[in-house]
Amino acid sequence: MKKVRVRFAPSPTGPLHIGGVRTALYNYLFAKKHGGDFILRIEDTDQNRYVPKAEDYIIESLKWCGIEPNEGVGFGDGSFAPYRQSERKTMYLKYAEQLVESGNAYYAFDTVEEIEQLKKDIENAGSHNISYCATSRMMGKNSLTLSTGEVGQLLEQNEPYVIRIKLPASQEIAVTDIIRGQLISGANLMDDKVLFKSDGLPTYHLANVVDDYLMGITHVIRGDEWLPSTFLHVLLYEYLGWGESMPEFAHLSLLLKPDGKGKLSKRDGDRLGFPVFPLDWTDPVTSEQSSGYRERGYYPDAFVNMLAFLGWNPGTEQEIFTLDELAKAFSFEHIHKAGAKFDPEKAKWFNEQYLRAKPDVEIANNIRASVKQQFNLADDDVRLSEKFLCKAVQLLKPRVQFEHEMIEKGNYLFIAPISYDETVIAKKWNPAAHSFFLALQESLPQLTDYTTANAEQLFKQVAANMNLKPGDVLQLFRVILSGLTVGVDLFGMVELFGKEEVNKRIENALQTIVR
């Protein structure tokens, strides 16, 4: 079997959609599984839709996800450079001309207006609304209706022209798709697609086939939207004489909206409050902002893991996979044919799983800079020490899905509260409680081994001595330390803070609450 070579071939028309990332991922996984090559090709043949920063965005996204091509734009040239179609533009005309010579394509000189008119005429004649096809092309202004002399003259005069494929009037075209099996369509149902545009650049159909052939692509793994035009591509391979080296095709179902109908779009993300892009993006023209998974605090491996499971499964019940594990387990057999509705909740769940599994030290190091900035701490502040941070992370870990939530939801671990939950104070605060905390303030510092368990034991001891049930003062203690009624383990917090801070917080509270 030939060495596997696959490609991801996006157009730089905007930020890379997560559906695109998934397509890239499946290409990567397939290549990796078979020890093959994965290449990145930029399909920028439409100058009108070109967006300047989009290419960088694509490259950065792939890097962030860890799905790095072996060769291609931004990842180093292999022996098939260049990988940007705009840089390959001189290569395509000759294939288009070859097609004309072999009688499988023709020059067409119709203007946009003329084509509009043609469409109308066809419609009036009551036939299908295909503008240029086997039955209607003789109505157009092209090298099939014009004499050789006229065509030569028009060409010489630099009259704008396109090259269209000449589809057979009737022929069944069969496509074998790895995921969907054999598909058949009639050539008479399709139109004579433009292969080469009047701006001197090929359309997707030609460029794609030519480059896949030239770059030795063995498997074309792409989105479902290409399925209908695959019939055309197959014909192109044959007409170009490349039938023998035609790649295998695998079409992936699309990602759908979480609710309602249709495919997932940027609007859904805005509307439902989840990112549709891997990275933040600001449109260079409209300045429109889109948020990305990276900036929302997702781990790249969690994001990739989540994406892999949208339309694919390993056939086992394992759900958490590293990239390498995904590559090992990947197979087309387990790709689901139907489109998958995107579920933002499940995406969060994946991140939660990765956060749980991550060592405390690692998370501590990740959040240190934000903690410092958020609470305006000096470099040598204990709260930035590995010991403190690790302990805080340990306490916070089971209650968040993202690292940044540790700072948002756990801010009371880093700074003393300035206000205290009113309802608990109103309900529980009384002279007995007051004297209890006074007593606690006395005894706590005497604890030699200041641990969670010992602090709890002492707390209960002091309460018992004063004829109080722990329940009478437990919740108050939490409010005194954190200002809140809910939060991390109470005595874990006591250990984290240390004698001095605990005392300070009790002191603060007593000052504030006493009235």
Place this chain on the structure above:
RNA sequence: GGUCUGUUCGUCUAGGGGUUAGGACGUAUCCCUUUCACGGAUAAAACACGGGUUCGAUUCCCGUACGGACUACCA
């Protein structure tokens, strides 16, 4: 409209001619915990519909319905 394509719990999916149709997310309840979470347990929740084929169909076939994609000198 035409062409291609798809349809298992609300969602992602496993399965496949005879199963109590399995798992995960989400939801609910209980346990753990004098908080909230985590964790554990349990529950509700699905084979789109109609015809065939068959002893038997959710599974195979055909229709219908409903979804999706495509139908540009865009990719």
